[in-house]
Amino acid sequence: xxxxxxxxxxxxxxxxxxxxxxxxxxxxxxxxxxxxxxxxxxxxxxxxxxxxxxxxxxxxxxxxxxxxxxxxxxxxxxxxxxxxxxxxxxxxxxxxxxxxxxxxxxxxxxxxxxxxxxxxxxxxxxxxxxxxxxxxxxxxxxxxxxxxxxxxxxxxxxxxxxxxxxxxxxxxxxxxxxxxxxxxxxxxxxxxxxxxxxxxxxxxxxxxxxxxxxxxxxxxxxxxxxxx
Amino acid sequence: xxxxxxxxxxxxxxxxxxxxxxxxxxxxxxxxxxxxxxxxxxxxxxxxxxxxxxxxxxxxxxxxxxxxxxxxxxxxxxxxxxxxxxxxxxxxxxxxxxxxxxxxxxxxxxxxxxxxxxxxxxxxxxxxxxxxxxxxxxxxxxxxxxxxxxxxxxxxxxxxxxxxxxxxxxxxxxxxxxxxxxxxxxxxxxxxxxxxxxxxxxxxxxxxxxxxxxxxxxxxxxxxxxxxxxxxxxxxxxxxxxxxxxxxxxxxxxxxxxxxxxxxxxxxxxxxxxxxxxxxxxxxxxxxxxxxxxxxxxxxxxxxxxxxxxxxxxxxxxxxxxxxxxxxxxxxxxxxxxxxxxxxxxxxxxxxxxxxxxxxxxxxxxxxxxxxxxxxxxxxxxxxxxxxxxxxxxxxxxxxxxxxxxxxxxxxxxxxxxxxxxxxxxxxxxxxxxxxxxxxxxxxxxxxxxxxxxxxxxxxxxxxxxxxxxxxxxxxxxxxxxxxxxxxxxxxxxxxxxxxxxxxxxxxxxxxxxxxxxxxxxxxxxxxxxxx
Numbered sequence: 001x002x003x004x005x006x007x008x009x010x011x012x013x014x015x016x017x018x019x020x021x022x023x024x025x026x027x028x029x030x031x032x033x034x035x036x037x038x039x040x041x042x043x044x045x046x047x048x049x050x051x052x053x054x055x056x057x058x059x060x061x062x063x064x065x066x067x068x069x070x071x072x073x074x075x076x077x078x079x080x081x082x083x084x085x086x087x088x089x090x091x092x093x094x095x096x097x098x099x100x101x102x103x104x105x106x107x108x109x110x111x112x113x114x115x116x117x118x119x120x121x122x123x124x125x126x127x128x129x130x131x132x133x134x135x136x137x138x139x140x141x142x143x144x145x146x147x148x149x150x151x152x153x154x155x156x157x158x159x160x161x162x163x164x165x166x167x168x169x170x171x172x173x174x175x176x177x178x179x180x181x182x183x184x185x186x187x188x189x190x191x192x193x194x195x196x197x198x199x200x201x202x203x204x205x206x207x208x209x210x211x212x213x214x215x216x217x218x219x220x221x222x223x224x225x226x227x228x
Numbered sequence: 229x230x231x232x233x234x235x236x237x238x239x240x241x242x243x244x245x246x247x248x249x250x251x252x253x254x255x256x257x258x259x260x261x262x263x264x265x266x267x268x269x270x271x272x273x274x275x276x277x278x279x280x281x282x283x284x285x286x287x288x289x290x291x292x293x294x295x296x297x298x299x300x301x302x303x304x305x306x307x308x309x310x311x312x313x314x315x316x317x318x319x320x321x322x323x324x325x326x327x328x329x330x331x332x333x334x335x336x337x338x339x340x341x342x343x344x345x346x347x348x349x350x351x352x353x354x355x356x357x358x359x360x361x362x363x364x365x366x367x368x369x370x371x372x373x374x375x376x377x378x379x380x381x382x383x384x385x386x387x388x389x390x391x392x393x394x395x396x397x398x399x400x401x402x403x404x405x406x407x408x409x410x411x412x413x414x415x416x417x418x419x420x421x422x423x424x425x426x427x428x429x430x431x432x433x434x435x436x437x438x439x440x441x442x443x444x445x446x447x448x449x450x451x452x453x454x455x456x457x458x459x460x461x462x463x464x465x466x467x468x469x470x471x472x473x474x475x476x477x478x479x480x481x482x483x484x485x486x487x488x489x490x491x492x493x494x495x496x497x498x499x500x501x502x503x504x505x506x507x508x509x510x511x512x513x514x515x516x517x518x519x520x521x522x523x524x525x526x527x528x529x530x531x532x533x534x535x536x537x538x539x540x541x542x543x544x545x546x547x548x549x550x551x552x553x554x555x556x557x558x559x560x561x562x563x564x565x566x567x568x569x570x571x572x573x574x575x576x577x578x579x580x581x582x583x584x585x586x587x588x589x590x591x592x593x594x595x596x597x598x599x600x601x602x603x604x605x606x607x608x609x610x611x612x613x614x615x616x617x618x619x620x621x622x623x624x625x626x627x628x629x630x631x632x633x634x635x636x637x638x639x640x641x642x643x644x645x646x647x648x649x650x651x652x653x654x655x656x657x658x659x660x661x662x663x664x665x666x667x668x669x670x671x672x673x674x675x676x677x678x679x680x681x682x683x684x685x686x687x688x689x690x691x692x693x694x695x696x697x698x699x700x701x702x703x704x705x706x707x708x709x710x711x712x713x714x715x716x717x718x719x720x721x722x723x724x725x726x727x728x729x730x731x732x733x734x735x736x737x738x739x740x741x742x743x744x745x746x747x748x749x750x751x752x753x754x755x756x757x758x759x760x
Contacts, residue, residue: 020559107558
């Protein structure tokens with residue numbers, strides 16, 4: 001039996017579509033049409049993952065997210081519309097694990113669900129991370145690309161490490177800044193982030209203008225793509 | 229169309245406007261100028277009568293009394309006709325006094341030199357009185373003139389305030405300038421490309437105004453906002469006076485005036501009148517401009533609001549079915565081999581439903597566009613109501629699912645002259661609403677009856693109902709009742725229904741049902757024989 005997924009969306013058609021597809025992939029599903037019912041079901045049925053639409057009729061989806069996060073660490077993937085950058089960033093900064101924009105492709109959603117479930121299952125840090133051609137040896141602080149050592153500055157290394165630990169997940173600007181520079185630099189370091197991401201891409205990407213390893217999520221943040 | 233409160237206000241005001249007094253007299257000259265010799269003849273006569281009386285009754289008066297009495301004609305002429313006639317009266321008075329009352333009589337010789345002092349005092353007093361009296365008279369006539377000017381301007385300003393059309397306002401101002409104040413006037417306003425054009429003129433010959441006005445001066449006045457022309461500092465050699473129409477914020481145009489020459493330049497009274505007229509014209513122009521701007525701002529705000537509502541609801545309404553279609557299609561691709569036959573059928577069904585939903589939205593949007601742009605043409609033909617209901621029910625059968633729909637038709641319903649495709653769309657929209665706004669499984673009732681050439685179609689549901697305030701608003705474009713926020717929709721359907729029904733000369737309205745739910749009533753005229 002696969003993981004249990006709670007779908008909170010007011011659109012019957014979307015719920016039905018998600019239920020059918022997820023069940024075909026071996027997940028079991030629960031459904032809720034309102035935020036209130038969703039919060040209730042989240043506590044009653046203890047799902048392994050929640051898909052939460054931010055545009056709910058009875059409550060702002062981000063409020064529902066906060067309420068669930070008060071007591072549950074279950075991974076939450078939010079469904080949003082393209083224009084709602086602020087809502088996405090808010091949700092991600094307040095405990096959502098990832099987001100997906102409507103209209104979405106099912107393979108994309110499946111990939112997000114897999115990443116989110118994987119992170120929730122094994123939280124144990126592995127000493128050596130491997131992402132595509134990049135290998136990060138955490139104890140020795142060595143980064144290799146196709147077997148060759150890449151020279152990184154301390155900040156670049158920290159940035160890559162944070163992204164790699166969360167491989168496959170989107171990280172907002174704020175999350176990156178807090179984890180790399182620390183809380184107090186949050187307001188002043190905004191521009192550095194872009195600069196350091198640029199430096200990192202030059203060192204690890206084949207074509208820094210068309211990045212494949214670290215991709216930009218417009219208006220939201222960055223994502224280190226995990227292969228497969 | 230409904231009138232704005234401002235327009236209503238003007239209309240009320242206009243009923244108080246007093247008609248303009250049609251006097252042919254003009255202000256600036258004395259009202260009833262006599263022949264210039266009349267005062268002198270009258271003064272002579274008065275002195276002659278007095279002299280005659282003294283001559284006959286000379287013994288009764290001492291020379292002092294006589295001298296004082298000779299002041300009377302001086303006073304009278306001063307008050308009546310002004311300074312010069314009264315000086316004349318004083319002159320002949322002193323001559324007559326000398327001739328007929330001072331010994332030796334009938335000669336200019338004076339025995340007693342002290343009488344010369346009397347003459348001097350008499351003349352001094354006469355001159356002083358005359359000038360005082362004539363000044364008084366001048367003040368009086370000035371005050372009367374001023375009052376006339378003020379009341380004329382007041383009446384004009386009331387009329388100007390009452391009028392809403394700029395051209396007629398300006399025409400009224402120049403007409404009154406001509407008739408009451410005697411100025412030939414023309415008012416020039418900038419057109420869309422900022423060239424000054426004559427908007428109103430009066431008193432100039434037909435050809436006159438255009439030729440007399442010198443564009444160079446006109447432009448100078450318009451740019452600098454300073455008065456110029458005849459009798460002023462700038463361009464004083466021209467024949468016209470150019471007054472800018474100025475309010476605090478800007479210069480609205482120029483008023484050109486042919487001043488009736490009174491000495492050099494315009495008199496101060498005339499200047500005041502001209503300034504008042506110019507500012508009246510300026511205020512009128514400014515008011516009309518402001519009104520236009522306000523109207524424009526309101527329109528912009530309204531269309532901005534509509535655009536936002538349109539974008540919001542359409543982006544949501546289009547994206548949701550699109551998301552289900554895309555999700556289902558990619559789901560089928562992604563899960564090849566994993567899906568059971570039923571699951572695949574279900575996904576295909578969501579694709580179909582999504583496509584239907586998008587089609588409905590597009591149909592409604594196009595309907596709205598056609599209604600708004602006036603492209604809606606009724607293709608009337610005699611149609612059977614039960615037929616149309618059947619088609620509409622088939623259109624909505626997907627969303628009806630297993631709702632019990634009761635259709636009650638009166639016996640012997642007549643054929644009705646309508647555009648059947650559009651009426652079917654209306655019925656489908658109304659039925660869809662009944663389904664959308666009532667709980668699953670609750671019944672829907674459709675009734676049709678005909679009375680006195682009018683067909684009434686009622687659709688009743690047992691759903692969330694409707695609030696009295698919303699009953700009319702739900703037919704407004706993009707309006708969604710607060711009760712229905714959780715139910716997806718664009719707020720277009722009923723607006724289109726209303727447009728279509730009104731185009732048929734019918735009526736559509738919604739009311740809360742007695743116990744629970746909503747009744748939507750459509751009334752359609754059966755159609756007259758002339759329509760076929």
